[in-house]
Amino acid sequence: PVLTAVGPGGPETIEARAVVLATGARERPRTARLVPGTRPAGVYTTGELQQAVHLFGQDVGARAVVVGAEDVSYAAAATVRAAGAEVVALVTEHPRAQTGRARARAARLCQGIPLLTDTTVAELLGRGRLSGVRVRHRDGRTAVLVCDTVVFTGDFVPDHELARRGGLALDPGTRGPAVDGALHTSRPGVFAAGNVVHAVERAGTAAGEGAGVAGAVLDFLAGKPWPEPGLPLAVEAPLRWIAPNRITPAAPPARYVLRTSTPLTRPVLRIHQDGRLLHSERPGLGAALPNRPLTLTARWTGRVDPKGGEVRVSLA
Ligand SMILES: Cc1cc2nc3c(=O)[nH]c(=O)nc-3n(C[C@H](O)[C@H](O)[C@H](O)COP(=O)(O)OP(=O)(O)OC[C@H]3O[C@@H](n4cnc5c(N)ncnc54)[C@H](O)[C@@H]3O)c2cc1C
Numbered sequence: 001p002v003l004t005a006v007g008p009g010g011p012e013t014i015e016a017r018a019v020v021l022a023t024g025a026r027e028r029p030r031t032a033r034l035v036p037g038t039r040p041a042g043v044y045t046t047g048e049l050q051q052a053v054h055l056f057g058q059d060v061g062a063r064a065v066v067v068g069a070e071d072v073s074y075a076a077a078a079t080v081r082a083a084g085a086e087v088v089a090l091v092t093e094h095p096r097a098q099t100g101r102a103r104a105r106a107a108r109l110c111q112g113i114p115l116l117t118d119t120t121v122a123e124l125l126g127r128g129r130l131s132g133v134r135v136r137h138r139d140g141r142t143a144v145l146v147c148d149t150v151v152f153t154g155d156f157v158p159d160h161e162l163a164r165r166g167g168l169a170l171d172p173g174t175r176g177p178a179v180d181g182a183l184h185t186s187r188p189g190v191f192a193a194g195n196v197v198h199a200v201e202r203a204g205t206a207a208g209e210g211a212g213v214a215g216a217v218l219d220f221l222a223g224k225p226w227p228e229p230g231l232p233l234a235v236e237a238p239l240r241w242i243a244p245n246r247i248t249p250a251a252p253p254a255r256y257v258l259r260t261s262t263p264l265t266r267p268v269l270r271i272h273q274d275g276r277l278l279h280s281e282r283p284g285l286g287a288a289l290p291n292r293p294l295t296l297t298a299r300w301t302g303r304v305d306p307k308g309g310e311v312r313v314s315l316a
Helices: 046-055 071-082 101-110 161-165 203-221
Strands: 002-007 010-015 019-021 025-027 043-045 063-067 086-091 119-125 132-137 142-146 149-152 156-158 190-192 231-235 239-243 255-260 269-273 276-281 294-297 311-315
Touching: 019 203, 025 046, 043 046, 046 071, 046 149, 063 071, 071 086, 071 101, 071 149, 086 119, 086 142, 190 203, 231 239, 239 311
Parallel strands: 019 190, 043 149, 063 086, 063 149, 231 311
Antiparallel strands: 002 010, 025 156, 119 132, 132 142, 239 255, 255 294, 269 276, 269 311
16 A cells, blocks of 8 residues: 655655554534534534643633533543533433443532533534533423533544545444454555544553554565455444454454444343344443443354355344
8 A cells, every 4th residue: 555644844655565544533523513503712522622721731711511421521521620610511412421320420419510411502602702502402491501611522433534535445333444353454455443443442442452453464464365355244223333343254353342322221232144143142231321332252253154144233
């Protein structure tokens, strides 16, 4: 593959036998979420907020509404408080917070941060600086929260622009490059690792994949042939996506990660191929929540018929 890059020395072209795409993920900003209203200052994503506070020591206002109630939302609330501002509320369209009970309880009871569930942001208000956000409850009621800062958190999308421009096959669920267990993409010589293949997992997962993909890169550079694309691995609703999402029996992953779009109580996952049940597994004792990692072992991968059809993961 040939990469076109722009750096301090200007544009350059880099030719490499192997490339690892690790371009990460970003939170969808207000514009991508199509939130109507004015265009005032004081509108952030968590990434922008953390840079403003921790890198540049900027003033981020006095009263902030945090949109989202997942782990990164609670991290954003902590950043707001570290900057000396008040968190007016956490607002989530879901019926409950998507974080550990202890963290949700500590924010509500110890820090006095209200959690508005089943609620969306309907409009941003204010000229020059944000003056408030209009929120709408699922039952139609609306209210205005007075604030000068709003932080849109979570709702991650992979930074897949390079992958798209390089013509890599994308997975319809993750919207990142489709990869097999050893993180081969559809294009020989191009690997992908980290949050570009699963937006998002914790930093440790991304780092582990980075270390793991090095072995596959070395094998390839030493002459190991690029594997066939393998079979697609797809999920059925309410599951949203799974990664890795191509199956080459010679390259099983350490494990699979998935997401659900609705809360699930003690879910059981089933893996089928052409109507044949390959495996059934309860991935933990508790509930599975949207925006939180759900994992599936890979020990069934050897039972896949490489000449068969698509492999599907569904709920029992
Ligand atoms: C706001 C936010 C908060 C988070 N908080 C936590 C946390 O508290 N704990 C935790 O464990 N994890 C957290 N995560 C997740 C954590 O950041 C990731 O798991 C980890 O950093 C992912 O590593 P990565 O290498 O996949 O991507 P990243 O660390 O995002 O790195 C991607 C890199 O690729 C670069 N890049 C992208 N496109 C191009 C291009 N075209 N050309 C050149 N360079 C490019 C980017 O500039 C970036 O430097 C957070 C993520 C975000 C976005």
